[in-house]
Amino acid sequence: MFDYEFQNPEFLWLLCLLPVLGFWYYWRRKDSHPEIRFPEASFLAQSKFNRGALLYALPWVLRIFSIALLIVAMARPRNTEENNRSRSSEGIDIVMALDVSPSMLAQDLKPNRLEATKKVSTEFIDGRPNDRIGLVVYAAESMTQMPLTSDHALLKNSLNDLRYGFLANGTAIGMGLATTINRLKDSKAQSKVAILLTDGENNAGEIEPLSAADWAKEFNIRVYTIGVGTNGMAKTPVQQDGRGGFFYERMPVKIDEALLKEIANRTGGKYFRATDNKKLDAIYKEIDSLEKTKLKEIRFYTYEEKFGLFALSALGLFLLEILLRYTLLKSFV
Template sequence: MLNYQFENIEFLWLLLIIPFLVVWQWFKNKQQSPELKFPGASLLAAQGANWLAKLRPLLYALRLIAIALVIVAMARPRTSEENSKTKSAEGIDIVMAIDVSTSMLSRDLRPNRLEATKKVASDFIQERPNDRIGMVVYAGESYTQTPLTSDHKIILNTMKDIKNGLIQDGTAIGMGLATAVNRLKESKAKSKVIILLTDGENNAGNIDPMTAAQLAEEFKIRAYTIGVGTKGTAPTPYAYDMRGNLMYRNLPVNIDEELLKNIADQTGGKYFRATDNDKLNEIYGEIDKLERTKLQELKFYSYDEKFENFALAALILFALELLLRFTVYRSFI
């Protein structure tokens, strides 16, 4: 009964009458119990009668237990199960704009910048089940890899397909940002966010990055910008060998950090620099904390009524007492 809840718990106070009934019956038996004698009866019959007489108080015990069970049933014992469900009270729409230029294959991050980005971005997506997320990829031009969706399995599957060489090479930061803005401008979400990642300088496309940033500001979209790449030099692809494999050599890492800071400042976001895998992971973790979806938790309770069990047990005990009283103990009472 420790796991039961009682809808009408005040009825349990009635259990206090049980001790009084026990005392009352004890006094009653003490005053009325005659001394039984069996003149002329056989020894076996006398022993049997004495044995039954000694067990006679069990009849009253059965009645008291039945009364107690009825009282418990009146208190309506039940078990409950709590279920909770969360729903988004303030949704966030996020578009991730990822640079897929050839320089993203540089090996200053493991195994390279692009694969490290895909791994961390996938973890980020899985940690945000209540948000809609879309994806834009860009190099010399840009396109929408996945529109905004709450089906994160689609996002994660398309993330695996992202690779270098799908579009013309280059780094069109302005076009990547503008395409992400275009995906978010019609959004009705309370918060709209772009996470733009690049490892270079704007050297392609026909849209100025700051013009795209002004558009983002107009549509109240925050842009978090990430420059990925170590400081100094890094093993960077520079040509293909006779077998078509990329050849690497240490080349300077040139990231237009001033531009990325200006884009973030223009839109109310923040700029980050990821020089290794751990730092990249920390950056996405910080963005995750900065852009948290407000949730409402709804709790549901399901109840399983148990009073029938107690009432049935009481009925069985009452029936057993009556059966014994009018059969085995009929001649003793």
Template sequence: MLGGIEFVNKEFFWLFLLLPLLILWYVLTHKKQTAELKISTIKGFKLTNSWLPKAKHALFVMRLLALSLVITALARPRTVDVSTKTKTTRGIDIVIAIDVSASMLAKDLLPNRLEALKVVASEFIKSRPNDRIGIVEYAGEAYTKTPITSDKAIVLRALNDIRYNTIIEGGTAIGSGLATAVNRIKDSKAKSKVIILLTDGVNNSGFIDPKTASELAVAYDIKVYTIGIGTNGMALSPVQILPNGNFRYERQLVEIDEELMKDIAKATGGKYFRADNNKKLEAIYDEINQLEKTEVEEFKYSKYEEKYRPLILLAFGLLLFEFLLRSTLFRSFN
């Protein structure tokens, strides 16, 4: 396609190879058709400079242009206006449960675990235009940051507003976080219900056992993808809030209850991932994005407008003009 125009029968462009042969034929035959008179002198003859003999070549040029237009018309040029409509045939409801305990400020991911997660989760949300998404925060207790909604602006704003704060009880209540996420999505009418549960620690708080929460997810046919975030070994982690409000950091051992996270994922038909750096975290969300595909049916409408008619009319006009000139102005040269 060139300039919004496509050619249906491109094979006719091979006919342009005839044009050099026609030009060669014209040059050779023109020399043979031109009469020559040899005389010893032209004294006594009145000389006139006429432009007609030279202009006669324009007749041949017109024929070549007309032939070129006909070849182009045979190639059938047309413009295509394509419009599409999409219809979501299978929606997915997703709740992202985020651990916001103090340990999420550890700097083994840059600039820290929580901020790295927010960047990656933001791109994930933007890549799910046809799904509804909600967010749950949890530390020592859990609450809903935003219910599942199709308004991505609300979800992205809620995600961006997530901060570590001392209002939420300290600790890591994985069971409470999962149970709250289940409660948010259990009554969904979507064909597929998914929870992405992220933590960087072990369950050490809350009143709901994580295995009980996972059984609730199974009962409501909810798939849970679990992510353990944090490097293997030691990480620079906050250990104390200083009088000026800043944190004092020390190297601490990273403890993630991977067996628990694997059990939750396996029981609900999900998958467990370990993110020990920024790139791995990004890759995990990309994989989940591929695993949970929303089925979208696309309807494409194409409107074609043929463009060969003006070329044929122009070619016919050139041939007619050439015939009139040959029959009148250039008649004496035939």
């Protein structure tokens, strides 16, 4: 009834009494108004509309409707609005460690490795609304670009601002991983994940990558490693041109896949190789599927009571009946 639900629906059975009241009214009227025939008033019997009978019945119609509304009010009608909200029941903290050395400007991924990585990383962040995510960058040294945060808009702005050149040239994989572990080791999350991306070999830094991997294992941090670069040759920057750009030459792509695989194996993660944009996008989607946050759905119900509307309507009809019965229709009832 009007999309309402009833808190006490058993009272609606009382509506079955209304036809009984109507039948009782009919017999009461018949018994209280004996038929008297007047020859000169025979035209009234042929009338299709007996105004007097209708006016006599009107107070009783109002009475029955007021009783019906009162019964509905007793059944406690109400509107129900349902709202769903998801809450993380097993949190995941993720830190992305990105290589920002000049070789990340190589153009085997479009427009280059760094911009392609920023794009898929942004999409990855958008797909993890319930997780805290941080960002570490490294070249010959490493630094925390953004600590673990739930403010993904701020994180994406920081990611978008990444440029080459603010760290010394080189690739310190061990340093990048160690800084990532520092960001995760004190986390209280049920699952701690590092995503380490590079396009080269470890050639800088004071920390051995495998020592950092053992440290990650000690703190139950799972490391996914990604090697970025095509198989064979790639158009790679070799020298600055004096105008803020680079001279490019086709150079062999050298990625220490054995090292990256070992880091992943020691920590329970997985190694991936991204040879083009589609493959890089697929890798992040696979990591996303492997590290799904468990969600608990909570339902909230908002109730709006409507019995007052029906009770007031019943009272209004009852008062209207009394008013008509003792004023305008007094001569008919």
